[in-house]
Amino acid sequence: MRHNWMRRLVPREWSPDEALFAVNLLRQAVDAVWAVHGEDMAAELAEDRYRDRIHDYIGPDPMDDFPDVNLDDDDLPF
Numbered sequence: 001m002r003h004n005w006m007r008r009l010v011p012r013e014w015s016p017d018e019a020l021f022a023v024n025l026l027r028q029a030v031d032a033v034w035a036v037h038g039e040d041m042a043a044e045l046a047e048d049r050y051r052d053r054i055h056d057y058i059g060p061d062p063m064d065d066f067p068d069v070n071l072d073d074d075d076l077p078f
Contacts, residue, residue: 010022041057045057045058
């Protein structure tokens with residue numbers, strides 16, 4: 001779920017440097033929440049009720065970009 005209304009909370013007067021600072025700060029906050037509550041949050045996200053909106057909480061699996069790679073395969077190409 002995207003919250004377009006939140007755009008109104010972001011000052012248009014910010015410089016690009018200030019905007020990057022804000023993004024970095026928010027990313028650190030998200031990382032801190034995952035560091036403290038990650039195991040419990042992961043268990044909660046495994047519940048069926050989160051199936052349709054799991055990407056609201058975690059990003060897409062980076063391996064989705066490599067559908068032909070099987071990490072369980074013993075014959076890795078390197």
